[in-house]
Amino acid sequence: MLLLALDTATPAVTVALHDGTAGTLASHQRVDARRHGELLLPAVDQVLSEAGRTLDQLTDVVVGVGPGPYTGLRVGLATAAALGAARDLPVHGLCTLDGLAYASGLDRPFVVATDARRKEVYWARYADHRTRVGEPQVHPPAEVAALVGPLPALGAGAQLYAEHFPGLLEGAPAHQSAGALAQLAAERLAAGEELLPPRPLYLRRPDAKVPAGYKVVTPR
Structure with a gap:
């Protein structure tokens, strides 16, 4: 291989x-x-x-x-x-969050959070560095904090909003x-496991939007 x-x-x-x-x-x-x-x-x-x-x-x-x-x-x-x-x-x-989790090498529960912009984070909870618990989600950091409490946390999102991640791990992977x-x-x-199809996991709509009142100029 x-x-x-x-x-x-x-x-x-x-x-x-x-x-x-x-x-x-x-x-x-x-x-x-x-x-x-x-x-x-x-x-x-x-x-x-x-x-x-x-x-x-x-x-x-x-x-x-x-x-x-x-x-x-x-x-x-x-x-x-x-x-x-x-x-x-x-x-x-x-x-992507699974890769960050794996790089941590942690063998205890923790959270990975990356920056989702719009004052939100993409995040997921892990039982250990190989095992994700549930599906990835996107929320404001304060909402994530209410859900995960003081669990150890890593990733650029956790670093960016450190006030909401009291378990932030110093020296853990950010990217x-x-x-x-x-x-x-x-x-x-x-191990014979089937991986995901190569399709994007966006979790929300893109930032770009068609302007209101868009004028069609295509000839009839």
Whole structure:
């Protein structure tokens, strides 16, 4: 197995190459919420070059499906779909929050929260770093605090609204790591588990809206 993992559901543009057994062969991460489209493919080229591999050698593609803002999330999903179609590769989806949780290595209950903008967070509760409890959700931080109390918390959303996450873990991962996403995917595939389809998990409608009173100019 030679698995390419990528995720653009958070401000981090992250890519990793994983051999399915020993671990990550190469990885790249850049935190820049405005340049997902510009940074992703060069990052793919970089990890392949560092590992001395080519696109022809890939066997699988894994992509973070969110939750995340519309514009950034679709960059990773579209790129994964294009690579899969061009090379006739299976494309697997994984929840972005699951990758963050896995990277923590925690073996006790905790919460992952990422920034959803609009003064909200995307979040999910975990029994341990491999086991999510329930589905990802989006809420204002105060509402999440009322639901989870002092549980340990990690992620950029928890850091941004630290006053609502008294269990914030210092030094815990803030952004997604494609290396962690790839390792989690490799473990689940080896166990015969079926991963998610590579479709976006938005949880809410996009920010962009058709202006009120929009005038149609198409000739009749």
